[in-house]
Amino acid sequence: MxxxxxxxxPEAAPAKRPAFLDWYDEQTEWDDDLAYDDPAVATxxxxxxxxxxxxxxxxxxDDGTDADGAADYTIAPALIYMNFVDWDRVDAAWEAVHRLAAKHELGFFDVSSDLGEVWLPDRKGGLRIASSD
Structure with a gap:
């Protein structure tokens, strides 16, 4: 788990939560013909x-010599999906992803959260929660 x-x-995804969730579902229907480990395909x-x-x-x-806190990255043109398996570092991972999303003016989706919150860049160099309507 x-x-x-x-x-x-953020320019690739709808800003309103219901449409965003539909977009997310479409984006994460991974195409078996694509390699998702090359950052060069992304923005x-x-x-x-x-x-x-x-x-x-x-x-x-691939060889099992993972460093502590290693993550599994799935990289697509408009998103990066990350799996963190080191539960001792989940809080640090969340903080780092949130901080770096704001730094690089990216949207952030907390996929595993019960709330499934979506953040979008704001004009102040931070992130704001996306509108639910």
């Missing part, structure tokens, strides 16, 4: 976010 978070290019802001976050939470490796 993992704790899942997602960041996304420049997502690439910069990935570089920053991977320094704190390195990607899970």
């Amino acid at each position: 993992s704790y899942d978070l997602m960041v996304f290019a 420049p802001a997502l690439q910069a976010f990935y570089a920053d976050l991977a320094a704190e939470f390195p990607p899970i490796t």
Whole structure:
């Protein structure tokens, strides 16, 4: 079991929560023909976010030599989906993803939260919760 978070290019996603959730469902119907481990396919802001976050939470490796706090990244053109399996570091992961999403002016979706909150960049360099209507 993992704790899942997602960041996304805000210009690619609907700003209203119901439409966003439909968009999210469409985006996460992973196409088996695509590789989702190449940051180069993502927007420049997502690439910069990935570089920053991977320094704190390195990607899970295929050979099983994962560092503490490693994350599984699924990278698409308009989003990065992250699975964190080290439950001792979930709070740190949430804080880092939220902070870096604001830094890179990305949207942030707390996939695993019971509330499933969606944040969008604000004009002050932070994030605000998306409208529910």
